[in-house]
Amino acid sequence: MERIEPGEMVRRLTDFIRSEGGFDSVAIENLRRMPGGASREIWSFECAMERGGETSRRAMVLRRDPGAHNIATNRRHEFLVIRAAFEERVPVPEVFWCSEDPAVLGSAFFIMERIDGETLARRLLRDDTYARAREVMPAQLAEILAKIHRIDPVKHRLDFLAEPGDNAALTEVKRYEQNFRLLALEPHPAFELAFRWLLERVPKTPRKTLVHGDYRIGNVIFGPEGVRSILDWELAHLGDPMEDVGWMCVRAWRFGNDRKPVGGLGEREDFFRAYEKASGTAVDREAARFWEVFGNLRWGIITISQARTHIDGFVKSVELASIGRRTAETELELLNLIE
Amino acid sequence: MQDRPTSVELLEAAADFVDRELVPTIEGARQFQARVVANVMRIVAREIKMEDPLVRSEVKALARLLGRDAPHLHSLDDLHTAAASMGEELTAKIRAGEADGGGWRGEVLAVVRQTVEDKLRIANPRYLESDTAIRNTKKET
Secondary structure, three states: OOOOOOHHHHHHHHHHHHHHOOEEEEEEEEEEEOOOOOOOOOEEEEEEEEEEEEEEEEEEEEEOOOOOOOOOOOOHHHHHHHHHHOOOOOOOEEEEEEEOOOHHHHEEEEEEEEEOEEHHHHHHOOOOOHHHHHHHHHHHHHHHHHHHHHOOOOOOOOOOOOOOOOOHHHHHHHHHHHHHHHHHOOOOOOHHHHHHHHHOOOOOOOEEEEEOOOOHHHEEEEEEEEEEEEEEOOOOOEEOOOOOOOOOOOOOHHHHOOOOOOOOOEEEHHHHHHHHHOOOOOOOOHHHHHHHHHHHHHHHHHHHHHHHHOOOOOOHHHHHHHHHHHHHHHHHHHHHOOO | OOOOOOOHHHHHHHHHHHHHHHHHHOOOHHHHHHHHHHHHHHHHHHHHHHHHHHHHHHHHHHHHHOOOOOOOOOOOOHHHEEEEEEHHHHHHHHHHOOOHHHHHHHHHHHHHHHHHHHHHHHHOOHHHHHHHHHHHHHHOO
8 A cells, every 4th residue: 555644644635625525625633543443544633624714623533444454345335334324313423525546545444523432341341430331331232223223225225235145144154154164274163063053043034134243342432421422334234133132242242241241231131122122123032142152153253364364474463363362262152152 | 401491481571571561661552462462471381381281181082082092192293283183073073963962962062162171271261260150150040
């Protein structure tokens, strides 16, 4: 990817926003790279805009593809899904502009409103500041999820989203099994047992909806009062809404608070009932369990894939390398769930 | 034969330095990475201490599960090769449905659990302890 100096980046970004937004003048201040965002670069800045004598000012965030990374997601698709969610009053940042033209900033990116708050799940689960948030968030997350699942993909022209076919659950299991066979360097009998368990219990999926695809407390901006915003929509697809419900219950997202299965915050039954109340549709407990087992297996396969990224030399990182030794954690949880 | 400190003592000294001296002086993403570095060194130290007996018992358990005599192997390399190839045999049987039910399933689950727990004894003993505590309280209620 073209290397762009910070001063040049400010100039190009200023030009881009002026022409996209039809402004007379634009001034960008405080452009800085935010920590985190392993798969995407996150930049923060303040933007002052002027049109016909009227001025406005917004805190903004730019989410950009790293150049060499080969992850099959698409910035414009993510941009359009977030815009649909915003229009349906899901708490998400307002998105402004998107570009896939590498001439602008070297790779695809989009710009959205910056929402202030905390994202570190460990703080949510442990700090006194967030005692109130811990109480209200399980119900909030269930209500927001019900709202996400009501977004009409046809109305919002989300026709680019992958169509799962007749059986969303079977499609997902097969897809991850294929990844696993390509990536695993050692035998993993616990994963094989989990695949057999899943294939015997594939649920029929009567509802097909928009699925967030990565709905967990690590992808939430929160404050002391609760949820402020839902992030990371790049894995959104069409499928069984219970996939998101099961993924919320995956052990890794409890961050050590293992006695509370839903994100380290609450009980499954309370979460299911809050979702049912908000959505008006029943949660099939067996389907939710299927998707929880699938979610743990999926995370296990992701740990293998992250270790491979290091081992194969695409990205050399002690963090990615060490994740390879976390695969056994998901194996143990899978055995607990299927024995 | 190398002089003291042993490899384990050296690794533990390095990990202690990172945790106690380095981590408090840095912040954010680099602090997180430094913690990961210390954790990785502790994993390797535990592996040096514990791996030999664990992989020997894994090979023995896999041989028994597959209905054959345990091979007499000495070097760690040979033990790794044996564990990997018997592991492949086991996964092939699981994929063929041989562990879907019946008496053998129980034996498979017990051996697989033991192997996974042994990996965690090295990779993350605290995770294993917390898991065992939770399962014990569940059994009591």
